[in-house]
Amino acid sequence: MEIVGQLQKQYVEFSTSLYREGFLDEQFIQLQKLQDESNPDFVVEVVSIFFEDSEKLINDLATAIQQQVVDFKQVDAHVHQFKGSSSSIGANRVKNMCIALRSFCDEKNLDGCLRCLQQVKHEYFLVKNKLETLFRGISHLKENIDSFFSFLIHHFFRRKK
Amino acid sequence: MSGGVTTEMKFHVLAVDDSIIDRKLIERLLKTSSYQVTVMESGVKALEYLGLLDDEKSNTKSHSNSTTWNQNEIQVNMIITDYCMPGITGYDLLRKIKESTVLKDIPVVIMSSENVPSRINSCLEHGAEDFFLKPVQQSDVNKLRPHLMREKEKGKENQFNSINKRKPIEECLSPDRTRIRFNNDLVA
Numbered sequence: 001m002e003i004v005g006q007l008q009k010q011y012v013e014f015s016t017s018l019y020r021e022g023f024l025d026e027q028f029i030q031l032q033k034l035q036d037e038s039n040p041d042f043v044v045e046v047v048s049i050f051f052e053d054s055e056k057l058i059n060d061l062a063t064a065i066q067q068q069v070v071d072f073k074q075v076d077a078h079v080h081q082f083k084g085s086s087s088s089i090g091a092n093r094v095k096n097m098c099i100a101l102r103s104f105c106d107e108k109n110l111d112g113c114l115r116c117l118q119q120v121k122h123e124y125f126l127v128k129n130k131l132e133t134l135f136r137g138i139s140h141l142k143e144n145i146d147s148f149f150s151f152l153i154h155h156f157f158r159r160k161k
Numbered sequence: 162m163s164g165g166v167t168t169e170m171k172f173h174v175l176a177v178d179d180s181i182i183d184r185k186l187i188e189r190l191l192k193t194s195s196y197q198v199t200v201m202e203s204g205v206k207a208l209e210y211l212g213l214l215d216d217e218k219s220n221t222k223s224h225s226n227s228t229t230w231n232q233n234e235i236q237v238n239m240i241i242t243d244y245c246m247p248g249i250t251g252y253d254l255l256r257k258i259k260e261s262t263v264l265k266d267i268p269v270v271i272m273s274s275e276n277v278p279s280r281i282n283s284c285l286e287h288g289a290e291d292f293f294l295k296p297v298q299q300s301d302v303n304k305l306r307p308h309l310m311r312e313k314e315k316g317k318e319n320q321f322n323s324i325n326k327r328k329p330i331e332e333c334l335s336p337d338r339t340r341i342r343f344n345n346d347l348v349a
Binding site for chain 2: 027030031033034039042045046049050053080081083084085087088089090
């Protein structure tokens with residue numbers, strides 16, 4: 001069935017672009033290696049946790065930065081966490097932006113922090129969008145592969161008789 | 162026993178990390194290597210699990226009747242912990258374990274997202290077996306097995322040496338240490 005071939009090609013092209021454009025790095029590949037028949041949803045689970053965790057961190061960061069007297073140590077603690085989690089799932093651009101944000105924290109540069117936080121958010125929502133697209137692509141592919149195999153099996157058994 | 166009861170023969174690793182994502186990752190990595198895994202979200206919870214919280218006041222007392230033996234159903238073969246954690250850090254945890262007469266021989270591995278040589282050296286000097294940079298990979302986890310096998314060897318030696326002496330302790334330890342465990346069940 002041609003549609004499977006087409007979808008596969010689209011998926012591979014999209015997935016490759018994510019690495020090429022630096023949205024994802026090697027660590028995302030490592031995550032995928034941890035998925036198998038005994039843990040078939042591992043990647044989606046971890047990424048879902050990442051989304052929840054990140055959105056909470058972004059809120060905490062926004063709150064900390066908007067204080068009358070900004071506690072840069074607190075801000076740094078949140079960024080450190082965000083850098084860690086994005087690094088753990090392979091969200092490369094988010095991680096790099098967190099590294100930049102930490103520099104501004106070290107310098108106690110509030111203006112720099114504010115601007116950089118916007119960029120962190122931007123990168124986060126970008127990669128979130130990309131990953132959701134990727135997962136939709138996978139399930140679409142799976143559905144079509146399943147129906148393709150059903151078709152094959154049905155066809156095979158019909159011919160045997 | 163032929164055939165092997167795999168659950169009791171698995172190495173039990175205690176993983177400690179305040180990051181929910183890293184806990185999920187390390188758990189999966191360890192389970193892929195067929196280890197039994199317990200994850201804790203803080204140093205305090207880990208100490209509690211290991212029965213070390215009460216020991217702060219009684220470090221010099223003999224432990225034969227202490228709370229640690231209430232924990233005799235919990236057998237931990239290795240501890241892998243994040244360095245940067247709020248409250249009790251991985252470093253603090255390492256120190257406490259190495260200062261404990263009961264737990265000091267358990268191999269401890271430290272994980273950190275930051276490559277700070279002085280930090281790494283300090284951990285190794287205070288008894289850490291190894292130091293992994295995050296994100297931790299399968300190749301890092303594969304390095305754990307020799308440390309675990311070595312401790313198992315030592316455990317057998319100690320058991321042979323003390324077999325006629327400390328009977329109460331032997332009763333507690335025997336489920337884990339009476340049989341030779343060089344068997345294919347433990348090979349990854």
